[in-house]
Amino acid sequence: MLKYILKRIGMAALTLLIIVFLLFWLVRVMPGNPFPSERMNAVQIANKRAELGLDKPILVQFYEYMSKLLQGDFGKGTSLYNGAPIKTVLSTCVYNSFRIGGIAILFGTAVGLLLGITAALNRGKFLDGFCTVFSIIGVCVPSYVFLIFLQYNFCFKIPFFPYFFDPDNFGFSCQLPAFSLSLFTISTISRFTRNEMVEVFDSDYVHLAESKGMYGRKLVLRHVLRNALIPIVTVVAPLIVDLLTGSLVVEKIYGINGIGKLMVDAIAGEGIDYNYVLALGILYSALYIGIMLVVDLLYGVLDPRIRVAAKGEER
Numbered sequence: 001m002l003k004y005i006l007k008r009i010g011m012a013a014l015t016l017l018i019i020v021f022l023l024f025w026l027v028r029v030m031p032g033n034p035f036p037s038e039r040m041n042a043v044q045i046a047n048k049r050a051e052l053g054l055d056k057p058i059l060v061q062f063y064e065y066m067s068k069l070l071q072g073d074f075g076k077g078t079s080l081y082n083g084a085p086i087k088t089v090l091s092t093c094v095y096n097s098f099r100i101g102g103i104a105i106l107f108g109t110a111v112g113l114l115l116g117i118t119a120a121l122n123r124g125k126f127l128d129g130f131c132t133v134f135s136i137i138g139v140c141v142p143s144y145v146f147l148i149f150l151q152y153n154f155c156f157k158i159p160f161f162p163y164f165f166d167p168d169n170f171g172f173s174c175q176l177p178a179f180s181l182s183l184f185t186i187s188t189i190s191r192f193t194r195n196e197m198v199e200v201f202d203s204d205y206v207h208l209a210e211s212k213g214m215y216g217r218k219l220v221l222r223h224v225l226r227n228a229l230i231p232i233v234t235v236v237a238p239l240i241v242d243l244l245t246g247s248l249v250v251e252k253i254y255g256i257n258g259i260g261k262l263m264v265d266a267i268a269g270e271g272i273d274y275n276y277v278l279a280l281g282i283l284y285s286a287l288y289i290g291i292m293l294v295v296d297l298l299y300g301v302l303d304p305r306i307r308v309a310a311k312g313e314e315r
Contacts, residue, residue: 005297012293016286020069023281024062027274028054048078074279079272080265086279089262094283097251097258099170101243103178108185108243109236115186116193123198131190138187144249147180151254164255177254181247185239192235196228203227230299237295241288259283 049055053064068075074086081089119131154176155163166173251260259280266276 008293008296012289016289019285019289020066020282021062023278023285024065025058027278027281028058028061030272030274069282074282075275077266077273077275080276086275089276090259090279090283093257093259093262096165096167096256097260098244100174100178100256100258101181101240101245103174104182104185104243105240107178108182108239109189111182112186112189113193115190117197119190119194120197120201123201128194131194135187135191135194138183139191141183142249143180143184143247144253146183147177147250147253150176150180165257167257177250177256181243181250185236185243188235188239189232192232193228196231200227233295233298237291238288240291241284244287245284 046055053061056064065075072087074090076083076085077089115131115134119128122128150161151163154161161176162169162173164173165177245259248260248264250256251258252264255261262276263280266273266280
């Protein structure tokens, strides 16, 4: 099993290195100007490029960038925050996005599993139909539309929540964006949980367990839910990345100083800040690869067949 884990970690590290190089190369060959050209002449831009090392060969730039990146240094921005270190700005944005995204993940996963289990246990009944309709609505309605609806009703019509995000009052002002972000997660997990549990209920080994007198909660927890969780984990993984990194539109609408808003500012600013785009692209990739690695290892816990296959590889 140890060899299996080390192999997966090695593959994840190699994949991330390739992605970082591709992102670095694409950012360097992208058309456009990372500096506010309206306020800088050609000589000033050339001097700025030389100062940042952008006039060097791309392989030399990549080597220097990786040397700093391995020390946790993402460099400095070219147009945002007056050239402040990206690491400092990114830490604040990550903190805000991860807190709100974490709440959305926990709430969305718990409610989604509850609705999915309820629908599966009441297949063909009213609760099943209600959960199915709710799932369809949650998948079809974008989270930012739901946020605008909540703002209009609970910030404007009934002034109960703050209209914009207030970091000094996080516990109160995080509820609307977290709830709106969790809607898609609730709907997706609910739908997949219901479908997978219904499929497991119709399997031969569940019928065998029922013939031996196993019913109710014991049957659901021991046989149905555990086997249904294997494909659900695969669905949850990308949702976790999306929620942790924030929604571009939701953060912009609610004024949250998070990763999503930072990406919009880096692209739509006076000059495209390629260093921030690169840093955020690396962060997205590292999160996705890391979470998929955890999911890959969780398969060995949820599915005994994977543990047997891993032992076979070691032999």
